[in-house]
Each structure stands twice: as C-alpha cells, then as structure tokens.
Amino acid sequence: MSHDAAGSPLRARTQAFLREFFAKGEELVRELIAENDRLRALGPAPIEPDVVSAAVEGLGRRIAALELECAELRRATAAVDGTSDYRHRLDELEREHYRLATMYVAGSQFHSAATVDEVLRTLTEILLNFVGVGRFTFLAVDEERQILFPLVREGVDELVLAEVQLPASGPLAEVTALGGPWRVGAALGAGDGVLMHLPLYSGSRLVGVARIERFLPQKKRFDEADFGLLELMSEHAGIGIETAWIRAHAREVPLRRMDLERLVGA
Amino acid sequence: MTQGREDAQGMSALVVEDSPPMRKMIVFALARIRGLRVVEADDGVDALRRLATARFDLVITDINMPILDGLKLVKRLRADEAYRDVPIIIITTEGAEEDRQRALALGATAYVTKPIQATQVIELVRQVLGL
Numbered sequence: 001m002s003h004d005a006a007g008s009p010l011r012a013r014t015q016a017f018l019r020e021f022f023a024k025g026e027e028l029v030r031e032l033i034a035e036n037d038r039l040r041a042l043g044p045a046p047i048e049p050d051v052v053s054a055a056v057e058g059l060g061r062r063i064a065a066l067e068l069e070c071a072e073l074r075r076a077t078a079a080v081d082g083t084s085d086y087r088h089r090l091d092e093l094e095r096e097h098y099r100l101a102t103m104y105v106a107g108s109q110f111h112s113a114a115t116v117d118e119v120l121r122t123l124t125e126i127l128l129n130f131v132g133v134g135r136f137t138f139l140a141v142d143e144e145r146q147i148l149f150p151l152v153r154e155g156v157d158e159l160v161l162a163e164v165q166l167p168a169s170g171p172l173a174e175v176t177a178l179g180g181p182w183r184v185g186a187a188l189g190a191g192d193g194v195l196m197h198l199p200l201y202s203g204s205r206l207v208g209v210a211r212i213e214r215f216l217p218q219k220k221r222f223d224e225a226d227f228g229l230l231e232l233m234s235e236h237a238g239i240g241i242e243t244a245w246i247r248a249h250a251r252e253v254p255l256r257r258m259d260l261e262r263l264v265g266a
Numbered sequence: 267m268t269q270g271r272e273d274a275q276g277m278s279a280l281v282v283e284d285s286p287p288m289r290k291m292i293v294f295a296l297a298r299i300r301g302l303r304v305v306e307a308d309d310g311v312d313a314l315r316r317l318a319t320a321r322f323d324l325v326i327t328d329i330n331m332p333i334l335d336g337l338k339l340v341k342r343l344r345a346d347e348a349y350r351d352v353p354i355i356i357i358t359t360e361g362a363e364e365d366r367q368r369a370l371a372l373g374a375t376a377y378v379t380k381p382i383q384a385t386q387v388i389e390l391v392r393q394v395l396g397l
Contacts, residue, residue, distance in 0.1 A: 091385055095384070101291065105287045105294075109286065125288060132359075218379045
C-alpha cells in the first residue's frame with residue numbers, strides 16, 4: 001500500500017472533503033431536531049370532521065356488509081346442519097367417485113396384464129373383491145371344436161363342469177347370442193344354480209363366459225355399481241384375453257423405424 | 267373417541283393386500299384422509315419387512331394371503347410391544363361370524379367384509395385414528 005506524504009495535494013483534498021461532508025451532516029441533524037421541537041409544540045393536528053365521518057361511514061358500511069355476509073353464511077350452515085341432504089349428497093358423490101375409480105383400476109388391470117393367466121387372475125380378483133362373487137367358473141372358447149370348456153373355477157376345488165357345445169342353448173344362449181359385450185339391461189342369462197352368464201368379448205369375437213354361481217355370504221344381490229363393472233369386464237377382459245393370447249403366439253420381432261413408420265403411414 | 271385432529275398429518279398406514287386391484291382401491295379410499303401417508307405391502311412377509319423399518323399408526327390387512335396370512339400377522343403384531351396398541355383393521359372376503367370372532371380375539375381392532383364401500387372404510391379409519 002502506498003503512503004501519501006503529509007501535506008500532499010491528494011491528502012489535503014481528502015481532508016477538505018471530509019470536513020465539508022461532516023459539517024453538512026451536522027447541519028442536517030440540527031435542522032431535524034429543530035423541526036421535531038416545532039412539531040411537538042404544535043400538538044396533534046386537528047382532523048377535519050367531514051373526513052372523520054366519511055372514514056367512519058366507510059367502516060360502518062364495510063361492517064354492515066360483513067355482518068350480512070356472516071348472516072348469510074350462518075343461514076347456509078344451518079341449512080346444511082339442519083337437513084340430511086348435504087350429507088346424503090356427499091355420500092352419493094363419494095360412492096360415485098369410488099365406483100369410477102374401481103372401473104378405472106379394473107380396466108387398467110385388464111389392459112396391463114401380459115398373460116392369459118394374469119387376465120384371469122384379475123377377473124377373479126374383481127369378481128371376488130369388488131362384486132362379491134363367492135363362486136364362479138370361467139368357460140373358455142375352443143374355436144376349432146366350437147365348445148365352451150371350464151378353464152378356471154373359484155370357490156370350489158375341482159373343475160367338474162362339462163363342456164358346452166356352441167351355439168349354446170338355454171340361459172347361456174341368451175348371452176352368447178348377443179354378438180358383443182353384455183350391456184346393462186340385457187338378459188343376465190341366469191338359470192339353475194347360476195346368477196349370471198357374463199360373456200367376454202373382444203369386439204364381436206366371443207372368447208369366454210364367466211358363469212357366476214354364488215355370491216359371498218355377505219352379498220345378497222347385484223347393485224348398480226356391479227352392473228357397471230360387469231359391463232366393463234364383458235368388454236375389456238375379453239380384449240385382455242385375446243391380446244394375451246396373441247402375445248403368447250406372436251414371433252418376437254424387434255421394433256424397427258422403417259416398419260413403425262409404415263404402420264403409421266409416415 | 268376424541269375428535270381433535272383436523273387431518274392425519276404425520277400419521278401413516280400400512281395396507282397389506284395381495285390383490286393389486288384391491289390394494290389400489292384401499293389406497294384410493296385412504297387418500298381421502300388428508301395428510302395420511304400410506305405404504306403398501308404385497309403380503310404378510312412384506313408387511314413384516316416394512317414394519318421393521320418404519321413406525322405405522324394403523325395397519326389394514328387382508329386375511330387370505332400367501333406365506334403369512336392376515337391372522338398370523340395380527341398375532342405377530344400383538345406380540346410385539348411396539349404394535350400392541352396400534353389399530354389393525356381386517357378387510358376380507360371371509361364373512362362368517364366365526365371368522366370375525368377369531369380375528370377380534372387375536373387382537374384385530376375392526377373387521378370389514380368385501381366388497382367394501384369407500385365411505386365405510388374412511389369413516390372407520392377416522393374413528394380408530396381419533397380424527
């Protein structure tokens with residue numbers, strides 16, 4: 001660091017600047033103290049009456065508006081507390097929310113299943129857990145022999161059902177003759193010891209029938225939510241089975257740009 | 267039951283269910299309870315693994331599961347000092363009264379049969395957690 005010699009022009013200029021700077025500061029402080037004393041001597045400033053009343057009136061109006069709003073809220077709250085409509089509606093919405101979520105989960109499970117076994121496991125879990133079916137048989141289609149044969153049975157140990165020749169007769173014929181997925185309002189295909197024959201389609205191709213035989217002890221009947229799920233199963237479990245079937249028999253082919261572009265017409 | 271808390275902030279539940287769609291639906295129902303953290307386990311063994319590494323305020327379990335079923339899980343938990351008083355809810359297809367009695371005798375807090383209603387599960391969970 002360099003040192004200016006005492007009395008150098010730079011040092012003299014710096015000292016002069018600092019003297020001037022502090023003198024101005026001192027003068028400003030003195031002015032501020034004087035002004036403070038003057039204002040203290042004056043006392044509080046009078047407020048114009050019309051300004052006060054306008055401010056008070058404004059506040060009064062605001063308070064009145066808030067009171068009105070509060071009264072309105074109290075009335076609304078009383079209405080909510082006083083009737084069961086609100087609670088009932090909320091429960092309805094919760095049930096609908098849950099029903100839609102159930103259908104979403106069921107649909108996504110059918111489409112993400114990679115094997116026929118996985119699709120049938122999903123079918124079993126949904127019938128058992130979501131619909132409350134305690135006993136059912138999945139009859140698969142053998143297209144060459146034109147028969148339905150028992151492939152999976154839930155709720156009993158053995159597969160004792162006989163093959164069914166297609167076209168079927170009796171209650172089973174009602175659903176296999178649909179030519180497409182079962183819809184709410186169509187025949188259930190109920191019969192002796194059978195609550196419903198649920199056809200599983202992929203488009204118009206019948207791939208199997210879920211023969212629903214018995215509810216769980218705690219379940220008494222199908223309800224509206226069940227019908228939505230059964231409709232979804234009839235359409236999507238069939239597609240799931242067909243997709244898994246194709247996958248099981250498809251030759252593994254690597255994904256190639258040229259082929260993919262041809263498929264999308266690019 | 268006290269009705270003090272507005273939500274389940276800081277609380278956690280373990281859902282033990284071997285059926286993926288059912289597990290998803292229980293988790294979906296629990297998501298309606300604000301602040302409740304939910305962890306999933308595929309079966310009883312997976313549950314024990316998770317219970318050994320974290321503390322849960324509630325256990326919801328199925329009964330019929332491979333390797334270690336729900337009733338054995340309840341028994342194991344009630345023998346564990348850390349889980350002696352933690353609420354355990356059974357959600358099962360087993361609707362017979364003797365099944366219910368057996369589960370409650372082993373120490374289950376509540377017993378719910380499938381198919382479930384989300385509102386019923388939410389209400390029950392709120393009740394056992396004191397929400």
